[in-house]
Amino acid sequence: xxxxxxxxxxxxxxxxxxxxxxxxxxxxxxxxxxxxxxxxxxxxxxxxxxxxxxxxxxxxxxxxxxxxxxxxxxxxxxxxxxxxxxxxxxxxxxxxxxxxxxxxxxxxxxxxxxxxxxxxxxxxxxxxxxxxxxxxxxxxxxxxxxxxxxxxxxxxxxxxxxxxxxxxxxxxxxxxxxxxxxxxxxxxxxxxxxxxxxxxxxxxxxxxxxxxxxxxxxxxxxxxxxxxxxxxxxxxxxxxxxxxxxxxxxxxxxxxxxxxxxxxxxxxxxxxxxxxxxxxxxxxxxxxxxxxxxxxxxxxxxxxxxxxxxxxxxxxxxxxxxxxxxxxxxxxxxxxxxxxxxxxxxxxxxxxxxxxxxxxxxxxxxxxxxxxxxxxxxxxxxxxxxxxxxxxxxxxxxxxxxxxxxxxxxxxxxxxxxxxxxxxxxxxxxxxxxxxxxxxxxxxxxxxxxxxxxxxxxxxxxxxxxxxxxxxxxxxxxxxxxxxxxxxxxxxxxxxxxxxxxxxxxxxxxxxxxxxxxxxxxxxxxxxxxxxxxxxxxxxxxxxxxxxxxxxxxxxxxxxxxxxxxxxxxxxxxxxxxxxxxxxxxxxxxxxxxxxxxxxxxxxxxxxxxxxxxxxxxxxxxxxxxxxxxxxxxxxxxxxxxxxxxxxxxxxxxxxxxxxxxxxxxxxxxxxxxxxxxxxxxxxxxxxxxxxxxxxxxxxxxxxxxxxxxxxxxxxxxxxxxxxxxxxxxxxxxxxxxxxxxxxxxxxxxxxxxxxxxxxxxxxxxxxxxxxxxxxxx
Numbered sequence: 038x039x040x041x042x043x044x045x046x047x048x049x050x051x052x053x054x055x056x057x058x059x060x061x062x063x064x065x066x067x068x069x070x071x072x073x074x075x076x077x078x079x080x081x082x083x084x085x086x087x088x089x090x091x092x093x094x095x096x097x098x099x100x101x102x103x104x105x106x107x108x109x110x111x112x113x114x115x116x117x118x119x120x121x122x123x124x125x126x127x128x129x130x131x132x133x134x135x136x137x138x139x140x141x142x143x144x145x146x147x148x149x150x151x152x153x154x155x156x157x158x159x160x161x162x163x164x165x166x167x168x169x170x171x172x173x174x175x176x177x178x179x180x181x182x183x184x185x186x187x188x189x190x191x192x193x194x195x196x197x198x199x200x201x202x203x204x205x206x207x208x209x210x211x212x213x214x215x216x217x218x219x220x221x222x223x224x225x226x227x228x229x230x231x232x233x234x235x236x237x238x239x240x241x242x243x244x245x246x247x248x249x250x251x252x253x254x255x256x257x258x259x260x261x262x263x264x265x266x267x268x269x270x271x272x273x274x275x276x277x278x279x280x281x282x283x284x285x286x287x288x289x290x291x292x293x294x295x296x297x298x299x300x301x302x303x304x305x306x307x308x309x310x311x312x313x314x315x316x317x318x319x320x321x322x323x324x325x326x327x328x329x330x331x332x333x334x335x336x337x338x339x340x341x342x343x344x345x346x347x348x349x350x351x352x353x354x355x356x357x358x359x360x361x362x363x364x365x366x367x368x369x370x371x372x373x374x375x376x377x378x379x380x381x382x383x384x385x386x387x388x389x390x391x392x393x394x395x396x397x398x399x400x401x402x403x404x405x406x407x408x409x410x411x412x413x414x415x416x417x418x419x420x421x422x423x424x425x426x427x428x429x430x431x432x433x434x435x436x437x438x439x440x441x442x443x444x445x446x447x448x449x450x451x452x453x454x455x456x457x458x459x460x461x462x463x464x465x466x467x468x469x470x471x472x473x474x475x476x477x478x479x480x481x482x483x484x485x486x487x488x489x490x491x492x493x494x495x496x497x498x499x500x501x502x503x504x505x506x507x508x509x510x511x512x513x514x515x516x517x518x519x520x521x522x523x524x525x526x527x528x529x530x531x532x533x534x535x536x537x538x539x540x541x542x543x544x545x546x547x548x549x550x551x552x553x554x555x556x557x558x559x560x561x562x563x564x565x566x567x568x569x570x571x572x573x574x575x576x577x578x579x580x581x582x583x584x585x586x587x588x589x590x591x592x593x594x595x596x597x598x599x600x601x602x603x604x605x606x607x608x609x610x611x612x613x614x615x616x617x618x619x620x621x622x623x624x625x626x627x628x629x630x631x632x633x634x635x636x637x638x639x640x641x642x643x644x645x646x647x648x649x650x651x652x653x654x655x656x657x658x659x660x661x662x663x664x665x666x667x668x669x670x671x672x673x674x675x676x677x678x679x680x681x682x683x684x685x686x687x688x689x690x691x692x693x694x695x696x697x698x699x700x701x702x703x704x705x706x707x708x709x710x711x712x713x714x715x716x717x718x719x720x721x722x723x724x725x726x727x728x729x730x731x732x733x734x735x736x737x738x739x740x741x742x743x744x745x746x747x748x749x750x751x752x753x754x755x756x757x758x759x760x761x762x763x764x765x766x767x768x769x770x771x772x773x774x775x776x777x778x779x780x781x782x783x784x785x786x787x788x789x790x791x792x793x794x795x796x797x798x799x800x801x802x803x804x805x806x807x808x809x810x811x812x813x814x815x
Contacts, residue, residue, distance in 0.1 A: 086188050086483055087175055088168030090156040092149070092212070096419070097142040098308075100280060103273030104140050107264055111144045114244055115151065115210075126237055126245040130252035131266035134305025137248040140266070141212050144246060154209040160216040160247070161386045162487050163190070163529060166236065170198055177205040182752055185715055189523050189753045195224050197752075199238050209243050215386040216249040219256045227528070231258025274302035278324060281311025285323055292324035299328050309417070313361045316414050320364045361417060370411045372404070375456070377417055380433050381441035382460035384491035388430040390484045393467045446499065457496045458504040464489055468511035473518035474675060476712055482518040489515050490533060497540035505540065509550050512537050516557055523717060523753070526564030534561045549592075552581045556596055563599070566759070566795050568606035575600035589627045591634065594620065598638055605641075608801040610648040617642035631669055633676060636662050640680050643687065652690035659684035673711050678704060678718065686725055694732040701726035717760060720750050724764045731771045740775070743768040762791045766806070773813060782813040 101108065114125055129137040145155045154176075158169030167187060174184045183201050186194040213236070216222055222230035222237050230237045237245055239260050247257070252265045269277070274297035275290060287293050300306040313319055314327060321327045365373040383389050394405070409429065412418045419432040433441075445453045467485055471478040489512050497505055516533045524530055538554040545551060559574035575596055582593040597620050605613040621642060624635040639662045647655030663684050666677040681704050689697030701722055708719040723746045731739035747764040754761050766788045773781035789810055792803040 086164075086168050086480065087171040088159070088165060090158055090169050090172045090176070092142065092145045092155050092157040093419075094142065094146060097139065097146060098277075098280070101136075101139055101143045102276050102280075103269035104136065104143075104266075107140060107266070108143055110262075110264075111140070111246075112147055115144075115148055115153075126239060126247070126257075126261040128247045128249060128257045128261045128263040129266060130249050130263060134303055135266045135268065136304035137266055138214055139304065141214065141246050141248055145210060145212060148210040148244075154206065155212070156209070157212050157214060159386065160213040160221055160236075162218070162384065162490075163221055164483055164487055165387055166213075166221055168483075170236070173211070174198065174201070177202065179205070182749070185749070186752045189715070190527055190529070191752060191755050192224065193752075193755075195234065195236050195238075198236070199240070202243060203241060207242050210246065211243050212246045212248070213237070214248050216247050217251065219249065219251050222247070225528070229256050229258075231256055231261065233258060233260070237261070268302040269297075269304060269307070271297055271302060274298075274300070274304075274307055277304065277307045278311045278314075281308065282314040282324075285314055287324055292328070296324040296328045309361065312414070313364065317368075320367055365408075365411045368411070370408050373408050373411055376405075376408050377412055377433075377437070378441050378445055378456050379460055379463070380418065380431060381438040382445070382457055382492065382496060383433070383464075383488040385433050385438035387487045388432055388484070389488060390467070390481075391429040391431070392481075393463060393485065393488070394429075394431065442495065454499070454501060454504075457500055460496065461492060461500065461504045461508045464492055465507045465511045468514050471514070471518070473514045474521065476521060476716070479518060479521045482515060483522065486515045486518075486533075490536065493533075493536045493540050498543075502544065505544070506550050509537055509541055509554065512540075513553060513557055516561075520564075521716075526561060526566070530561045530564065534558045547581050547585050549582075549585060552578050552585065553592070555581075556592075556599065559599060559603070563603050563606060566757075568603040572600060572603040572607070575603055589623070591628065594624055594627065594634065597623075598634075598641065601645075602641065605645055605648075608796070610645050610801075613645040614642065614649070617645055631665055633670065636665055636669075636680070637676055640683050643683060647687050647690065652687045656684060656687035656691055659687055673707055675712075675718075678708060678711070682718070682722055682725065685722075685729070689725070689729045689732060694729050698726060698729040698733065701729055715749075715753055717754065720746065720753065721760055721763075724750075724760070724767055727771075728767050731767070731774065736771055736775050740768065740771050743771060757791055757795055759795060762788060762795060765791070769809075778813050782810065785810045785813060 111127060114127065129140055131137055145157065148155050156169070156173045156176075158173065159165040160169075167190065170187050171184055174187065179201050183197045186197045213222060219230050220227055222235050223232075224235040228235075233239065237247065237257070247261075251257075252263070254261075254263055257263060268274070271294060275293040278293045278297055279285070279287070279290070285293075296310065297307065300310055310327060314322070314324070362374040362377065380389060380394075383393075406429075409418070409420050409431065413420045417433075417437055420429050445456050447453075448456075464485070468489070471481055471485070473482065489508075492508055493512050497508060500508065512533065516530060516537065519527075519530045519533070534554070534557045538551075538558055541548065541551040541554040555574060556578045559571045559578065562568070562574060563571035579593065579596045579600055582590065582596055586593050597616075601613050601616045601620065604616070617638060621635060621638055624632065624638060628635055640659055643655040643658040643662075646658070659680055663677065663680040666674065666680050670677050681700065685697045685700035685704060688700060705719065705722045705726060708716065708722055712719050724743065727739045727742035727746060730742065743764060747761065747768055750758070750761040750764050756762075756765075765784060769781050769784035769788055772784060785806060789803065789806045792800065792806055796803050
């Protein structure tokens, strides 16, 4: 369905001699990959995820009125001897629309005039923050290792960023705009940013400015200079109107003053009203006429935080926007209101991808462009051409979105539901064009996910069941895409999985989508290193799916596979093997011996066998599976690459090290091209290659590769990730084989501590490492 048809239909929008130890890596490779797939995938290329940090000077008015004292303070922070004092951190707090960003823009302009670099980072959500920080690092020439930590969201990302930035620049201004969720700026995404361990630091050369709605000083720390902005004084507010609309006839200035008071002296409302009166779409041409129209419009909307500015200002602002929309309709842009409401259903202050809004027909494209232009001219949205993708990205101000959402929720039930349903259809259509497994689509998922998340957060409770199911489908696909992006077991994955489950609760405990959301939460738990909890979750889901979907439904079979994977992760290999054999028999009967799920589970069975000390048997299963994968899926399909990696691993374990090395080298070449150099699977193959080389006695070469690979893994994944633990264990084995016992013992002790935290004290692999520590230390 064409976009404008949709809108128009709305009524109101991871063998050396020291032991046969292995930390199970590939099984989680498969588990992660399978849980991240919903459709056939293909090769692609990685992306760095950087976003523009250009300062939006185009939004800066000629004069910033009523903020003289504050601007003097901020400008003073740019002066003085930088070597004598730190530039500081400034937090500009207040309601959306009060002018925080405008003040920050004026400071940015002053800094630029002095020749200083200025970076403008959108801190509205983790994805936008990460993209902005990556671009800052790119501009200052940071090495890939630093950028990788930021891109993959490692716990030390902020430390690496600031350590490099402090040495790279002598003076600069870094603005974090729209930081309305302070936790986004914290190191762990949960605590407060004021502890100074996150993205906000007291720098020796970088002046930091934060704009936010959160004005609690405890949030930002005692070392931050906080200024809470309130509404303008009446004189300055009236002057804003006159400067924005200089052609309006008002000899005495009384009408501008009256209208400024009527608008609650809120800078955003003043900007919208003044911009409207100066636009060619204006139906009213005087301040008095405009106020009279406001007074005659009955549209009191509930936008609670606007009332903190001045009593009834929320209603005044709402009516101001409604008047602008009425005027656009009168100029032939009847769908402007519907389109604005639709846009407001998505994430505010975050670029809405132009592709998401792409109309289908030429006529629609012309009308859509005109409608966007009209909305931009009256100040309701910002439209920017994205030359990289050839689309117009749209940004809706948070206050505008708030008010429009309030209209949606307070409008007649049918029309409000229709607006949200159409927003869901747009998200579903955009997600439907993407494959959560295909690397080439992961960048698009990065841009789409904030808007999907917004929908799940606020729309889900108000949607009819059909729309809710549609929204959950695209949101769960987005969760699956986080595997490829590298964050399914991160807080990003947890937040999305839990939000989906919360939204699905009202469908009933045994609704298929509720069960699917619970299954995804189990996937997160297993990926995050909590297989015990995951096992409990999967057992509950399995019982429900058996009752609701039946024993032979593909989703029931997938949950059985996920359950066995959680059992395998806990080291219960002998228990997992017969369960896999039974599952494969059922999959063969229901899906066929050459079905992709049957083939992947066959490789899982090989792991349960190999981990019990039968590598030759495991290798043969993988060889047979790989032959089928290549014939059915192709040489470069992720599932094929996964089976290939396992075959090389078990080939090495059974003693054919030269063949294993050759396999790993060939595989690595393909993974670098298909998955990218920093994908988890590529990093794992690098470690496996080094292991095969070490087993052939080329210990120096293997050690070099392992040290390099371990550093890359820990930067990308963190030292407690199971892949990183595996690489460290391979390094310990290689060092020990060279006779450096003391150094090897130290490495084994490190591995033991990491395994105890990740796997537990009684896991089979933990017990093996404990014995090795005792042997090398004696």
